[in-house]
Amino acid sequence: MATTRIVIVGGGAAGLALASKLGRKYGSGDKVDVCLIDKSPIHIWKPKLHEVAVGVIDQSIEGLLYRDHGLKNGYRYIRGELESCDPANKTIQLAAVNNDSGELLLEPRQIQFDYLVFALGGVSNSFNTKGAEQHCIFLDSLEKANLFHQKLLDALLQLNETQEKVSIGIVGAGATGVELAAELHHVIESVKEYGYLNISKQHLEVHLIEASPKILPQLPERVSSRAQAVLDKIGIRLHIGVQVKEVTKEGFITQDGNVIPANLKVWAAGVKGPDAFAYFSELPITPRNQIEVDTCMRVKGQTDIYALGDCALLTLDSGKVIPPRAQAASQMADTLFDNIVNRLQGKDEKPFIYKDYGSLVSLSRFSAVGNLMGNLRSGSFFVEGHIARMMYISLYQRHLASLYGWFSAIVYRVAQKLLKWHRPKLKLH
Ligand SMILES: Cc1cc2nc3c(=O)[nH]c(=O)nc-3n(C[C@H](O)[C@H](O)[C@H](O)COP(=O)(O)OP(=O)(O)OC[C@H]3O[C@@H](n4cnc5c(N)ncnc54)[C@H](O)[C@@H]3O)c2cc1C
Incomplete structure (x- = not known):
């Protein structure tokens, strides 16, 4: 056959x-x-x-x-x-x-x-916004994530010498934009350990720009407002209900003509x-x-x-x-x-049934927030903090299990942790 x-x-x-x-x-x-x-x-x-x-x-x-x-x-x-x-x-x-x-x-x-x-x-969708393709990094592939990483390292190197403020603008406050903003804040706090002694939080401005009236627009109000409170607390500058009309080398021009300056520009809005x-x-x-x-x-x-x-x-x-x-x-x-x-095997195919388990958003090591779907009567419920963070980590573990089987996935994860243990906390090259 x-x-x-x-x-x-x-x-x-x-x-x-x-x-x-x-x-x-x-x-x-x-x-x-x-x-x-x-x-x-x-x-x-x-x-x-x-x-x-x-x-x-x-x-x-x-x-x-x-x-x-x-x-x-x-x-x-x-x-x-x-x-x-x-x-x-x-x-x-x-x-x-x-x-x-x-x-x-x-x-x-x-x-x-x-x-x-x-x-x-x-891939991310620029909705044909003028200048977006030319000036923004679209965080939708490994290649582009590496490109952003390289540009971030270059900026940190200069910042350590000049102490001139670095401004990073992110368009789209969905899960990607929110998680990136929180992680950037964490990185700035950590680089001092690696000899970037002149860098402090005051040197980095992270602007998160969202056209909808709230961040995490697809998620329940309680998850959005909690995530917003965490981002506010760590000093992320939120521009909510703000639409970007054009992107230039200097930054983002909004629909009402304001300019949000940014040395590094990320587009994390829309999917196509x-x-x-x-x-x-x-x-x-x-x-x-x-x-x-x-x-x-x-x-x-x-x-x-x-x-x-x-x-x-x-x-x-x-x-x-x-x-x-x-x-x-x-x-x-x-x-x-x-x-x-x-x-x-010559048998019938079955239609796809989608089970929504809810959503979790990581806020770096600060926390995680999300909603988990309960049964029909109780609807969804809100989680945050360590429990939400552990659940967020378990999502990745499930992905690994689908690739390796549960036993190998656990061995693989332990091996990764051991390898990381004697490597820098941040990739510095
Ligand atoms: C930064 C970020 C954070 C996210 N966070 C979450 C989250 O917290 N929770 C959540 O549920 N979802 C999240 N998502 C969305 C989630 O990652 C996607 O829904 C999911 O990965 C889709 O899986 P996929 O297999 O369809 O595509 P992908 O996982 O994108 O895989 C597509 C593959 O196709 C390959 N490919 C593309 N074009 C070609 C080509 N022409 N020829 C050959 N190969 C090609 C790519 O290299 C890639 O390996 C996030 C997405 C991003 C970008």
């Missing part, structure tokens, strides 16, 4: 979990070939990108190498960037690969599939699908570059192409749209795993 080729493009919260589960189930046999394609060689769980950006985690310790993980979990990894898809001929095309000096390493490649899964995630989708004319792509799927995550109008995670637009029968969140991505991976296994 011919081998069934399952190709998953994108190894993030959704795609990597799916590839790991399929690989562990089928990797030892020759009936199913599971192949994961990602443009990056390393996976870092996206909710941790702000920690990479400020240097509190180091990708050389926390990063997962697809090639090694694939070998141990039964899937093949191919490094490449999706460029186009030909559904009729069941092929995708990967872009040419160049080295850092622009020399061609690999010609564009074609990959054949029997089943294809898009799990490309999303990957740019590559804009050219997929044969597939149902929305104006926000997401791909429309049915409740079994099958791309509308296709039989063997699926999409999940942030790149997919899934509307439940109730009319509810699945939000672009890590917990949704991971639940989708679980359901699609069951459905692919069922399909290969």
Whole structure:
């Protein structure tokens, strides 16, 4: 019997979990070939990108190498960037690969599939704001988080010599913006230990700009107001109900003409699908570059192409749209795993059921806040402080468990902690 080729493009919260589960189930046999394609060689769980950006985690310790993980979990990894898809001929095309000096390493490649899964995630949405692409760092990939980290280190080096104030502006007070602002404050407090003796909190201004009338606009009022109180206390400058009209080298120009100065500018607002989708004319792509799927995550109008995670637009029968969140991505991976296994066994697929467990937002080492969903009668309840922080950490642990299994995930976490123990608390290069 011919081998069934399952190709998953994108190894993030959704795609990597799916590839790991399929690989562990089928990797030892020759009936199913599971192949994961990602443009990056390393996976870092996206909710941790702000920690990479400020240097509190180091990708050389926390990063997962697809090639090694694939070998141990039964899937093949191919490094490449999706460029186009030909559904009729069941092929995708990967872009040419160049080295850092622009020399061609690999010609564009074609990959054949029997089943294809898009799990490309999303990118921040500048909503065509003038100057945003040119002047802001979009905190939506490992590469950009590293770029921010480098610029932050450069700024600290200069600041230590000149003591001229550094101003960092973040557009978007969703979870990403709020968590980044709190982490930056923590970093400034910590750098003194590493010889930056002339730097103190007074030298850093962090501006957090949000167009909605409250921070964390998607979360309940109590979570927003508590997070706002913590940010106020640590001196983050909040600009709430303020819309950015233009970004310049000097800073942000708001709708009412004010200028918020910023040396370093971050765009952490909005989510849209990957740019590559804009050219997929044969597939149902929305104006926000997401791909429309049915409740079994099958791309509308296709039989063997699926999409999940942030790149997919899934509307439940109730009319509810699945939000672009890590917990949704991971639940989708679980359901699609069951459905692919069922399909290969000639059984029916089951529709996706979303269970909202609530949201947690980390406020660096200061705290965490969030709401957790109780049962139908009690609705959601508010958590904060150490309990919320422990729960926030356990979310990452669950992600690791989906990649390694529970036992290995715990061993892996302990090993990481030991490695970190004799390394600097901050990544300083
Ligand atoms: C800084 C930050 C903090 C967040 N915090 C939270 C949080 O606290 N809680 C929460 O629930 N959610 C959070 N989110 C959202 C959450 O991370 C996403 O919803 C989740 O990661 C989506 O998973 P995914 O698999 O769809 O995409 P991703 O995890 O983004 O993975 C996509 C993968 O596709 C690859 N890829 C992209 N384009 C291509 C291409 N053309 N070719 C090949 N590979 C490609 C990427 O390299 C990546 O590995 C946060 C997001 C960010 C950016």
